[in-house]
Amino acid sequence: MRGEANGPGEIQIYAVEESGPASATCVIRCVGGVVRSGRWYAGGSGSAPILLDRIERYGRPVDSIDPPHSARVRFSGAGVAGPAGAVTVVGVDRIAG
Template sequence: MDNNPGGELQIYSVEATDAATATCIVRCVGGVVRTGQQFKTRPTADTTGNPVLLSLNWIKRYEKAMDFLDPPHSAMIQLSGNGLNSLKRGVILVSVTMGEP
């Protein structure tokens, strides 16, 4: 297991959303992703505005709760935070450390 605290997720699909959460299918494309981490959207040419800040509530693989996800594995996750409506296929989420903007 990688000891790097950072990680990157790529959204494959958004399965469900409500006012407070989004459930997505993702692939880990870098580092190790852990429950409780904070993420921001990676800016791209077709995105505008400030990055969205999200919290990773849980990770499930094959209906089993997991504490972490590493590349190249896929999983279902639940995110919470502002800007959930900006999540769509292909968006990359990058973990942030405490105090990082």
């Protein structure tokens, strides 16, 4: 679905700027679809989904970004300790539990 405007957003994480037990702030690039605030994302290898709860471009909040734009984002959720630099995560439906 890479590049489809209505497909799940695909994010490449370039750097983790801040990380804690409940959230992580990362510099990302949208490499496919549309990345939206409030959407769940997951990497490979059975990692827990993470919620993208804020997107910021040039110091201002935005609701979404599309390829090839970059942004600073905040993730939260049980899988927040998993993402690191040079990882790609893809939008997913929230999994109950």
